[in-house]
Amino acid sequence: MSVGAGSALLLLIRRDLRLSFRRPEQLLQPLVFFLIVTTLFPLGLSLDLATLREVAPGVLWVGALLASLLSLDALFRSDAEDGTLEQLALSGQELTVIVIAKTVAHWLVSGAALVLVSPLIAIALGIPSTVFGTMLTSLALGTLTLSWLGSIGAGLTVGLKRGNVLLSLIVLPLAMPLLIFGAGATDRALAEVSSTGALYLLASLCVFTCTLAPFAAAAALRIALD
Amino acid sequence: MWTWFYRLASPPHVYRLAATLTPWFLIPALIAIAYGVIDGLVFAPPDYQQGDAFRIVYVHAPAAWMSLFCYVTMAVSGAIGLIWRIKVAHAVSAASAPIGASFTILALFTGSLWGRPMWGTFWAWDPRLTSELILLFLYVGVMSLRTAFEDAPRGDRAAALLALVGVVNVPIIHFSVVWWNSLHQGATVAKLGKPAMTPSMLWPLLAMLFGFMCFYGAVLCMRLRGEVLNRELKARWVREALSP
Amino acid sequence: MKGELLMADGWAAFWAMGGYARFVWPCFLLAFAVLLWNLWAARRYHVQARRRAQRALAMAGSDS
Numbered sequence: 001m002s003v004g005a006g007s008a009l010l011l012l013i014r015r016d017l018r019l020s021f022r023r024p025e026q027l028l029q030p031l032v033f034f035l036i037v038t039t040l041f042p043l044g045l046s047l048d049l050a051t052l053r054e055v056a057p058g059v060l061w062v063g064a065l066l067a068s069l070l071s072l073d074a075l076f077r078s079d080a081e082d083g084t085l086e087q088l089a090l091s092g093q094e095l096t097v098i099v100i101a102k103t104v105a106h107w108l109v110s111g112a113a114l115v116l117v118s119p120l121i122a123i124a125l126g127i128p129s130t131v132f133g134t135m136l137t138s139l140a141l142g143t144l145t146l147s148w149l150g151s152i153g154a155g156l157t158v159g160l161k162r163g164n165v166l167l168s169l170i171v172l173p174l175a176m177p178l179l180i181f182g183a184g185a186t187d188r189a190l191a192e193v194s195s196t197g198a199l200y201l202l203a204s205l206c207v208f209t210c211t212l213a214p215f216a217a218a219a220a221l222r223i224a225l226d
Numbered sequence: 227m228w229t230w231f232y233r234l235a236s237p238p239h240v241y242r243l244a245a246t247l248t249p250w251f252l253i254p255a256l257i258a259i260a261y262g263v264i265d266g267l268v269f270a271p272p273d274y275q276q277g278d279a280f281r282i283v284y285v286h287a288p289a290a291w292m293s294l295f296c297y298v299t300m301a302v303s304g305a306i307g308l309i310w311r312i313k314v315a316h317a318v319s320a321a322s323a324p325i326g327a328s329f330t331i332l333a334l335f336t337g338s339l340w341g342r343p344m345w346g347t348f349w350a351w352d353p354r355l356t357s358e359l360i361l362l363f364l365y366v367g368v369m370s371l372r373t374a375f376e377d378a379p380r381g382d383r384a385a386a387l388l389a390l391v392g393v394v395n396v397p398i399i400h401f402s403v404v405w406w407n408s409l410h411q412g413a414t415v416a417k418l419g420k421p422a423m424t425p426s427m428l429w430p431l432l433a434m435l436f437g438f439m440c441f442y443g444a445v446l447c448m449r450l451r452g453e454v455l456n457r458e459l460k461a462r463w464v465r466e467a468l469s470p
Numbered sequence: 471m472k473g474e475l476l477m478a479d480g481w482a483a484f485w486a487m488g489g490y491a492r493f494v495w496p497c498f499l500l501a502f503a504v505l506l507w508n509l510w511a512a513r514r515y516h517v518q519a520r521r522r523a524q525r526a527l528a529m530a531g532s533d534s
Contacts, residue, residue, distance in 0.1 A: 259505075263498065267484075267498075268484070272488060277488040277489070277490060278487040278488035278489075278490050278494065279487070279488070279490040279493055279494060281487070281494055282493065282494055282497045285497050285498060285500075285501035286497065289501065289504075324511065325508055325512075328504050328507060328508055329504070331504070332500060332501055332504045335497075335500055336497040336500060336501065339493045339496055339497050340493065340497070342493060343490055343493050441505060441508070445508045445509060445512045448509070448512035448513060448515075448516060449511075449512040449515055449516070451516045451519070452512070452515040452516035452517075452518070452519035452520075453515075453519075455516070455519035455520060455522070455523050456519045456522065456523075458523075459522060459523050459526040460526050460527065460530055464523050464527065465527055468520060468523060468524055468527070
């Protein structure tokens with residue numbers, strides 16, 4: 001029985017989501033990390049609320065970046081360790097479909113969760129609610145792009161025992177342009193300048209990564225599974 | 227007719243060829259660099275705006291160019307190694323990485339020292355400087371990834387893939403001064419027709435560029451021999467190659 | 471057309487580099503250091519690889 005790519009995609013996404021929800025503590029870790037990291041900045045810098053507001057978009061973005069990185073290592077690792085990944089690869093489904101499914105599922109439980117929590121942190125950092133629209137859009141696009149970039153890094157390091165730091169070393173340079181544009185979009189909204197251009201740029205970055213990353217990540221997995 | 231080309235995939239052939247080629251790269255490199263440095267420091271006229279500080283261009287521009295050229299070589303040879311499974315290609319890619327990284331560091335530091343008198347700051351987060359810094363991180367990532375694998379061929383393939391993914395940064399660096407309002411100045415030499423520099427300033431720069439390229443060729447040949455050996459440790463040809 | 475020789479004013483003017491000496495000379499020294507490092511490191515890498523190969527051959531030779 002051959003399963004079409006579309007239904008395989010949905011099947012795998014549902015499977016990954018179900019597996020993630022079996023361990024809810026694991027889901028909370030990136031969120032808590034996000035909360036803690038973004039709290040560190042105002043504590044460490046001891047700024048008044050007005051100055052804090054100015055650095056807030058950057059702080060928010062760096063926090064989201066680091067929190068997403070935490071969960072990236074797990075993207076392929078558990079499946080690789082128990083042999084499921086090999087089975088999936090041998091199943092006849094395109095490896096790219098498998099990669100897309102796992103990355104989307106990963107974003108739903110990490111990136112999307114971060115986006116939902118971000119208004120709380122934004123308030124704590126003094127960002128006015130008028131900016132929330134731009135902020136949420138930019139974070140949503142940004143975390144999605146980051147999940148795609150991360151899937152490449154996760155695929156490259158899946159076979160390594162201590163691949164965590166190396167994963168960050170690989171993904172962060174690739175994510176720097178993303179950070180610049182993403183924080184820039186929220187910055188512009190804060191300054192009450194139009195951020196539509198920056199958001200479009202962010203969206204195009206997201207589309208560019210979404211289309212190419214699955215192939216790179218699949219190639220990386222093929223190298224690891226060979 | 228094409229045998230010379232096919233033999234480039236043969237490790238023993240490349241091992242010997244690299245030894246022969248090294249002086250042919252190194253001597254022109256040293257001559258060109260010596261000429262470029264002397265002409266650039268002594269004979270080139272001082273710049274109208276920047277005075278004698280502009281002479282930093284004679285090391286900064288070639289270093290920056292080489293940082294990009296080495297990365298592209300690393301990526302392309304890695305791709306060749308990935309697609310056609312040629313070990314020598316991976317050896318070229320591995321050899322190019324530390325060379326390119328050293329040029330990137332040189333470009334960043336000389337650029338910083340040039341920026342202080344010119345722009346008033348050692349560093350600015352402008353597109354070209356930032357993307358050049360990202361290039362350094364990419365070099366480090368590729369080198370770290372390659373050595374992280376116990377299975378060396380797998381490490382070669384992973385590093386090649388990462389180098390390819392990072393190659394999008396190269397056009398970003400090059401076109402950053404065109405696409406954005408950058409602190410960094412635009413292209414001076416690459417403009418077709420009339421370059422923005424007078425000949426007496428331009429010739430030493432071209433000599434340095436040529437010299438650095440030849441230097442890269444020489445060091446690549448030297449490093450390549452080590453890389454080829456490391457990938458062929460127990461092969462029969464190694465015994466004969468090492469005996470004299 | 472060549473400009474005035476920097477050294478027309480004497481060696482002191484040359485070393486001073488129009489006031490920018492503390493920026494220009496470190497750049498050239500750094501470039502010199504990077505080029506030297508490349509030569510040294512490449513040579514060392516090759517020598518280490520030769521030693522590894524000789525050791526591997528010696529071990530293989532003693533097994534056979």
